[in-house]
Amino acid sequence: MQRLLHKNRYVWQRMRQAPAKAPEPHPDARRKVCRQSLQQHAAMDECDLWYVDGPGFGFTPGMP
Secondary structure, eight states: OHHHHHHTTOOOOOOOSSOSSOOOSHHHHHHHHHHHHHHHHHHTTSSOOOOOOTTSOOSSOSOO
16 A cells, blocks of 8 residues: 555655644734724724725725
């Protein structure tokens, strides 16, 4: 079995129990502070705050 897998260039490795590194909490904390600041500006009617998905494309168009 191993010879057949090796011949077809498959790799046999065990799966890790945990990720290699823990994610850094700093970027998430910074995003949270920025989001709160924008929400405060939107609450004071200084700007319009729109939420879109990750790449920046929404399902509802911005202009009619």
